[in-house]
Amino acid sequence: MSIRNIAIIAHVDHGKTTLVDALLKQGGAFEEHETVEELVMDSNDQEKERGITIYAKNASIMYGDCKINIVDTPGHADFGSEVERILRMVDSVLLVVDAQEGPMPQTKFVLKKSLELGLNPIVIINKIDKPAARCNEVIDMVFDLFAALGATDEQLDFPHLFTIAREGIAKKELDDESSDLAPLFKMIMEHVPQAEQNMDAIFRMQPSSLGYDNYLGRMATGRVFEGKMTTGQSVIVKTPDGTARTGKISKILEHRGLKKVEAKEAVAGDIVTIAGIPDIYVGETITTDESAEPLPAINIDPPTISMVFMVNNSPFTGREGKLLTTRHIKERLEKEKETNVGLHVENVPNTDSYKVSGRGELHLSVLIETMRREGFELQVSRPEVIIREEDGKILEPMEQAVIDVPEEFNGTVIDMMSKRKGEMLDMKTECGHTRLEFKIPTRGLLGMRGDFIIETRGEGILTHSFVAYEEHKGPIAGRSHGSMISMENGTAIAFALWNLQERGQMFIIPQTKIYEGMIVGESSKDEDMVVNPSKEKKLSNVRASGNDEAIKLTPVQPMSLEQALEYIDDDELVEVTPQSIRLRKKALKEHDRRRSSKK
DSSP states (O other), X not given: OEEEEEEEEESTTSXXXXXXXXXXXXXXXXXXXXXXXXXXXXXSHHXXXXXXXXXXXXXXXXXXXXXXXXXXXXXXXXXXXHHHHHGGGOSEEEEEEXXXXXXXXXXXXXXXXXXXXXOOOEEEEXXXXXXXXXXXXXXXXXXXXXXXXXXXXXXXXXXXXXXXXXXXXXXXXXXXXXXXXXXXXXXXXXXXXXXXXXXXXXXEXXXXXXXXETTTEEEEEEXXXXXXXXXXXXXXXXXXXXXXXXXXXXXXXXXXXXXXXXXXXXXXXXXXXXXXXXXXXTTOEEESOTTOOOXXXXXXXXXXXXXXXXXXXXXXXXXXXXXXXXXXXXXXXXXXXXXXXXXXXXXXXXSSEEEEEESSHHHHHHHHHHHHHTTBXXXXXXXXXXXXXXXXXXXXXXXXXXXXXXXXXXXXXXXXXXHTTOEEEEEEEETTEEEEEEEEEHHHHTTTHHHHHHHTTTOOEEEEEEEEEEEOOOOOOOOSSOEEEEOSOEXXXXXXXXXXXXXXXXXXXTTOEEOTTEEEEEESSXXXXXXXXXXXXXXXXXXXXXXXXXXXOOOOOOOOHHHHHHHOOTTEEEEEOSSOEEEEEXXXXXXXXXXXXXX
């Protein structure tokens, strides 16, 4: 049986997971009696809610006598470490590009990694049914991107197809008649090289992702590069630095469709999941011979953003969550670190808090959201970029940002980006819409999304991905508005909020439980304002004009976790519980805040 291993890579929302759905359906991955949902590979609750892929997943289909292993990868830049590892175990990639939008920041990131590994991509121009599709122009843009990334002549001569993934249709030429993905299957068989199946060599396998099962323990998924191995066999695990330890394989699972099926042996060329080695890690080499050379190490780009996770010490602690203590938080972070390779966790000395570093705000907010759904209560600080020092120079992470806006907002966007030390690289206007490309410090993008949505009236699209570390760009102006801070413990009253809404934007609604030091709104001024949201209307037996005005409150949109993390300043925290997301000052008492501001 021949084996072909491919990964699907793309920018977020270009139709990657939808294409995998169609491949699985037409490749016979489902039985006739099975009900198949849309975006079946996005099985995690947050993936379904957010509409994005967070975790790379494996599946397989049979095409004739060939097994095709398919890996669906995340499209968001914050989960780029998932993509980097997966590319090491495939022989080719399907690069999916939107027929209207063309190559985007994450397209460039994942393509660069693929080309560096010597893979020859197949380009899929998807969503060709869009009214504004510009298929041939997008192919030219992809070719220019290949050239800019230093592709070889062989890589530049990439095969391409046109698809409507939602309908499961692929075409070699735009005017071809087609009703299925047969042209894509044919192209995979022609252009994806067969996996080498050297069964006589010493067994060598390298895990590229980790998982956990309550019964089997820690599991490693990776490609078998050489040889074969059976269940129950003793193995040697070699680290990239040359140290070795022994282990025993308790179970081998292979992918059939979306299911993992127990197998008797793992053979060269296949992608399998193994259990039995409790301390296995990504990039290590599993072999049956002590003299075998370890496989090349997998390098993962370092984190760029960090936050402090701490025990919830607000007056409302313990009311909504069950997992509250330092021990609970530490155990959960250690467990996450086992499978989430892009995450770094370190203890903050002399405190009950932990510094957690990741690839972006979304990377960390997904973890926080997962923890609150599991019953955790915790507090988190404002995201901060990780600064490096090399050769006496201070370096900071830089991002490539691509902004699509109606032409009328060009000046506003350029002004916003320049204030945040953004450097404009490109600007193109077509049919009243402009695409602006910037290089900007990661610091400049923190907390910007809310202002961006307001300034572009919700019509702007902002995407970005990490580029490199560069010399520090100097100070960037922070938030331009202060916070409204409660001075009382109690319950918010409609009458008080009605009076306060003239002085800023409220974050809470009547009957919300509040405490001293809790942030209840955003002030229209540039300084903090201490207010009393629980102040009731004074009653008297004297009637006067204006006393019985109708109370009309401006509707309040509850803050999401990402919006809360973007809003807070250095002296503020987000309190996260299973039922609530609250904003608060680090120092709850006003006199403590004044004292700390004088230091």
